[in-house]
Amino acid sequence: MTLAPETTDLKVLLRLADDWFTACDLGAxxxxxxxxxxxxxGGQVALFRDRGGELYAIDNRDPFTGAAVLSRGLTGTHRGRxxxxxxxxxxxxxxxxxxxxxxxxxxxxxxxxxxx
Amino acid sequence: xxxxxxxxxTIVLVGHGMxxxxxxxxxxxxxxxxxxxxxxxxxxxxxxxDRVHLTSYFSGKTPDDLSMTDLAFLEExxxxxxxGDPAESVDRAARxxxxxxxxxxxxxxxxxxxxxxxxxxxxxxxxxxxCFVYRTIEDLLAIEEYAKTATTGAVVGGGLLGLxxxxxxxxxxxxxxxxxxxxxxxPVQVDEGGGAxxxxxxxxxGLSVHTGVGTQEIVVDGATGAVTGMKLSDGSELAxxxxxxxxxVRPRDQLARDCGLAVGERGGITVDEQCRTVTDERVFxxxxxxxxxxxxVYGLVAPGYEQAETAAATIADREASFTGADLSTKLKLLxxxxxxxxxAHGTAEDCLDVVYSDSRAGLYKKLVVARDGTLLGGILVGxxxxxxTLRAFTGSVPPVSPESLVLPAGAxxxxxxxxxxxxxxxxxxxxxxxxxxxxxxxxTEHSCTTVPEVKKCTKAGTGCGSCLKVLGQLVTAELxxxxxxxxxxxxxxxxxxxxxxxxxxxxxxxxxxxELLDRHGREGARGGDGCEVCKPTVGxxxxxxxxxxxxxxxxxxxxxxxxxxTNDHFLANLQRNGSYSVVPRIPGGEIAPEKLIVIGxxxxxxxxxxxxxxxxxxxxxxARVEQLPMIWARxxxxxxxxxxxxxxxxxTVKSCVGQTWCRxxxxxxxxMAIDLELRYRGLRSPHKLKxxxxxxxxxxxxxxxxxxxxxxxxxxxxLYVGGNxxxxxRHADLLAQDLSDAELVRxxxxxxxxxxxxxxxxxxxxxxxxRIPGGLDHVRDVVVHDSLGICDELExxxxxxxxxxxxxxxxxxxxxxxxxxxxxxxxxxxxxxPVVGFVPERDQIKPDLPLLDIGLRRPxxxxxxxxxxxxxx
Ligand code: SRM
Ligand SMILES: Cc1cc2nc3c(=O)[nH]c(=O)nc-3n(C[C@H](O)[C@H](O)[C@H](O)COP(=O)(O)OP(=O)(O)OC[C@H]3O[C@@H](n4cnc5c(N)ncnc54)[C@H](O)[C@@H]3O)c2cc1C
Ligand code: SF4
Ligand code: FES
Numbered sequence: 001m002t003l004a005p006e007t008t009d010l011k012v013l014l015r016l017a018d019d020w021f022t023a024c025d026l027g028a029x030x031x032x033x034x035x036x037x038x039x040x041x042g043g044q045v046a047l048f049r050d051r052g053g054e055l056y057a058i059d060n061r062d063p064f065t066g067a068a069v070l071s072r073g074l075t076g077t078h079r080g081r082x083x084x085x086x087x088x089x090x091x092x093x094x095x096x097x098x099x100x101x102x103x104x105x106x107x108x109x110x111x112x113x114x115x116x
Numbered sequence: 117x118x119x120x121x122x123x124x125x126t127i128v129l130v131g132h133g134m135x136x137x138x139x140x141x142x143x144x145x146x147x148x149x150x151x152x153x154x155x156x157x158x159x160x161x162x163x164x165x166d167r168v169h170l171t172s173y174f175s176g177k178t179p180d181d182l183s184m185t186d187l188a189f190l191e192e193x194x195x196x197x198x199x200g201d202p203a204e205s206v207d208r209a210a211r212x213x214x215x216x217x218x219x220x221x222x223x224x225x226x227x228x229x230x231x232x233x234x235x236x237x238x239x240x241x242x243x244x245x246x247c248f249v250y251r252t253i254e255d256l257l258a259i260e261e262y263a264k265t266a267t268t269g270a271v272v273g274g275g276l277l278g279l280x281x282x283x284x285x286x287x288x289x290x291x292x293x294x295x296x297x298x299x300x301x302x303p304v305q306v307d308e309g310g311g312a313x314x315x316x317x318x319x320x321x322g323l324s325v326h327t328g329v330g331t332q333e334i335v336v337d338g339a340t341g342a343v344t345g346m347k348l349s350d351g352s353e354l355a356x357x358x359x360x361x362x363x364x365v366r367p368r369d370q371l372a373r374d375c376g377l378a379v380g381e382r383g384g385i386t387v388d389e390q391c392r393t394v395t396d397e398r399v400f401x402x403x404x405x406x407x408x409x410x411x412x413v414y415g416l417v418a419p420g421y422e423q424a425e426t427a428a429a430t431i432a433d434r435e436a437s438f439t440g441a442d443l444s445t446k447l448k449l450l451x452x453x454x455x456x457x458x459x460a461h462g463t464a465e466d467c468l469d470v471v472y473s474d475s476r477a478g479l480y481k482k483l484v485v486a487r488d489g490t491l492l493g494g495i496l497v498g499x500x501x502x503x504x505t506l507r508a509f510t511g512s513v514p515p516v517s518p519e520s521l522v523l524p525a526g527a528x529x530x531x532x533x534x535x536x537x538x539x540x541x542x543x544x545x546x547x548x549x550x551x552x553x554x555x556x557x558x559x560t561e562h563s564c565t566t567v568p569e570v571k572k573c574t575k576a577g578t579g580c581g582s583c584l585k586v587l588g589q590l591v592t593a594e595l596x597x598x599x600x601x602x603x604x605x606x607x608x609x610x611x612x613x614x615x616x617x618x619x620x621x622x623x624x625x626x627x628x629x630x631e632l633l634d635r636h637g638r639e640g641a642r643g644g645d646g647c648e649v650c651k652p653t654v655g656x657x658x659x660x661x662x663x664x665x666x667x668x669x670x671x672x673x674x675x676x677x678x679x680x681x682t683n684d685h686f687l688a689n690l691q692r693n694g695s696y697s698v699v700p701r702i703p704g705g706e707i708a709p710e711k712l713i714v715i716g717x718x719x720x721x722x723x724x725x726x727x728x729x730x731x732x733x734x735x736x737x738x739a740r741v742e743q744l745p746m747i748w749a750r751x752x753x754x755x756x757x758x759x760x761x762x763x764x765x766x767x768t769v770k771s772c773v774g775q776t777w778c779r780x781x782x783x784x785x786x787x788m789a790i791d792l793e794l795r796y797r798g799l800r801s802p803h804k805l806k807x808x809x810x811x812x813x814x815x816x817x818x819x820x821x822x823x824x825x826x827x828x829x830x831x832x833x834x835l836y837v838g839g840n841x842x843x844x845x846r847h848a849d850l851l852a853q854d855l856s857d858a859e860l861v862r863x864x865x866x867x868x869x870x871x872x873x874x875x876x877x878x879x880x881x882x883x884x885x886x887r888i889p890g891g892l893d894h895v896r897d898v899v900v901h902d903s904l905g906i907c908d909e910l911e912x913x914x915x916x917x918x919x920x921x922x923x924x925x926x927x928x929x930x931x932x933x934x935x936x937x938x939x940x941x942x943x944x945x946x947x948x949x950p951v952v953g954f955v956p957e958r959d960q961i962k963p964d965l966p967l968l969d970i971g972l973r974r975p976x977x978x979x980x981x982x983x984x985x986x987x988x989x
Contacts, residue, residue, distance in 0.1 A: 032678030076647035087682035105176030
């Protein structure tokens, strides 16, 4: 799914179990920079948008430090795959699969996400 | 069922552990699997795995990841592996082995590789529920399961394995204790001094250590039969829900004893230099179950591997012998650097110690040297960086003096002895016995160009991993020597250095990162999203040059916001629990009482932790993202500006009180410090910049430890450059003397702009000065004598910076759109992040950290719910 970046009134939806949960306006997502959203159960999700308009959602908690900060990391592309680098100790996580690129045994949860 | 030795001779291996597996590989390499039938009896429910890295299971490695056995290898070589079927008896007369399943296999050659069992001291209650040992994957699974219902764990034994086990218990969320009978931790590997340094570090990590006490009894709850505590020899009692015994290992030689093979007095199957048992020439013993010809039982994997090779070679009728091995070790877990190698305790006659110890920093380094200068061994605690090189030098006379090898760089002679100084036959990887020559050969003859390729080609670095650092240095050195161009590019996205990118941005007036990436990035990176290395670097270059190239000077404008590291992104410093710190600028360290009161009031009203920094100002910690705008609105209102504690930019210009008050002062150092701080505030640079101005040569402002430091003279100012601290402190060099105010400022303008133009990313002025060709003399030629004719341009760039400076926090608090990003949650702007918590300490607060799993194991589908946003506290 690719979107023209100038679209403004779209909402970002997140798949939770069987429902789609409205997280924020698409306009709140700056390409290359994440935001965090609060989930109904008190959990936190980090949302990202890359420069092609693709959306990603992963657990906001950094498994290496415990702090809920992944949304504040820098994003990038590694061998064609989108990633975010934790702002604390800089481990990189594949945005599509949640797998840590620096230690493949560690993974964060990913969510299905779309804009409508 | 009996299988008698048929026409093909049969080799039976008992025990499929690390050494057993290595033996099979050695058989295959020598073609013996083609000429022999090979049968393996394996007691554990799974084939050989990497026991050395057992603990990494707790940081997320699965049993599969740890496996060392490739089923295709077994199949290809026709090896018959019987998993879960241990040998029960050996009939040496009939030459048969009977397994538990009833299978009887005839052998021509029998190899015992049965390893060790953990020694459990015979204390009452040792078999209670909640008591464990630490040897197999099954042990770990059981500990993990039991820990779910426990809150406290104790490890009996403070050796290498005990510390690993204690670290693992801590990672499982238990309060962990270590009980060690000896007066210090790791008594085998380190001496008293090393033990003391180690103790401080381990305790600093929150583990409780009890040394010099024995475990007398495990206290058991009569009703449940479960552990509740342990009685110690000093009469005290320790409450604990779980006990792990890690009090040493004993060779598993029962099978051998039962069939009449000779064993040592303290256990171990007695073998000769060919690893053949002294009793029966058809039977071999290798690994931890063997008592080697030098009278030792080796509890490390490298000697076992060597024995495996020796036995295989002997069976193949080649010459080989095992006469002893090195006991070097390095602790793998816990984040503590501990290593010992060679004759660590100095048992050789007439040897000398060279010791460096810094108790406060938890550093202890000892080298054992013979009279003739030969390095015999050593102990490193707190910093084991040199382990790989030193171990390789053991047994020879190092080319530099031993003192310089243990002193921290900067103290005395900073001899950085690189691996290039090693002789070709020096062993780089002792796990696999790979010499420097072999590693070099991998690069020069087998055209390996990366460390992973060299690892694959030579096996070096695939054991305990402690040689990887030296391996990396060696590969780079070898590549450079053989003329292969080592990629000096900034990162995977740009083939240019930072300096080259600076020139491109300046010359072509590029104000957008994307444009730079798409036009000048590496082929594969164009059109992509870049990476976390080049984004902040380019963001910094654009910010340094903003006025000159026509970019916005506000670092959070448009695309620039997406380039900034998280600190710059929120104009504050991220702390370990996700909160932020606030540092207002206090130019020259001079502050009026009114302003001090404002800081005090703000800190009090927001409940912030306050501390005087090392830079003559005040830091307020513990602000939540959504509080930053309110805090800064009040600070800006009171006339404060951003202190850029978060930026790679000017931090502080420290001052001493100087001529105005001090009886020795010869210039107004406070005024000069304030002028300099205001002139260069907000200047983005490759790394942070610090400065200081002292009013006389007594140097109360410590100007000679700054990136640019100024000391007053009777005739004006002396300018020093390239001094700073960090991990490798460096004193500044004198650049020019007796300058007037105007001359001083002009020279600093030029110096800073030249540094910003030519330094590498995250290169402080000290490293830059040491790196650039020509060093200080060249820099003096450029900035004092204008040898490149660029000084006008450098000065113009600085003038542009100074005239365009605006306070970023004032701009932020006055713009609602910019303020919108300062929330924890985009969909709940008023809700604070619940993970950010605090607890009291010394009348203030400190972060309350969530308890952590050492890592996350791949979640099974059904426990996803548990992981989701989990904030275990
Ligand atoms: C607050 C302070 C410690 C204190 O309580 O006194 C401090 C705190 C931090 N220092 Fe420092 N340093 C502080 C003085 C120093 C000093 C001493 C000095 O300046 O007189 C040094 C040694 C001198 C030097 O600059 O080399 C120092 C050498 C470092 C280094 C190593 C730099 C290097 O070149 O290797 C870092 C890491 C870095 O910058 O990459 C660092 C990084 C940090 C960071 C920013 C780490 C981070 O990225 O989170 C710390 C967080 C500050 C915060 O959250 O507010 N800090 N730091 C001091 C702030 C001074 C100020 O007012 O700005
Ligand atoms: C947690 C931990 C960390 C370690 N860290 C290091 C380190 O950093 N560096 C280092 O050099 N060493 C380390 N070691 C030691 C290293 O693991 C051993 O030296 C090595 O595994 C010895 O290999 P082995 O084949 O002799 O014995 P093992 O690997 O123990 O294998 C012996 C096998 O034989 C089996 N067996 C026993 N009796 C029978 C029988 N009758 N029939 C069939 N099978 C039988 C056992 O079940 C076992 O699987 C560590 C050990 C542990 C437990
Ligand atoms: S450096 Fe000199 S002028 Fe400044 S306070 Fe120290 S003695 Fe006084
Ligand atoms: S020394 Fe253990 S892997 Fe090289």
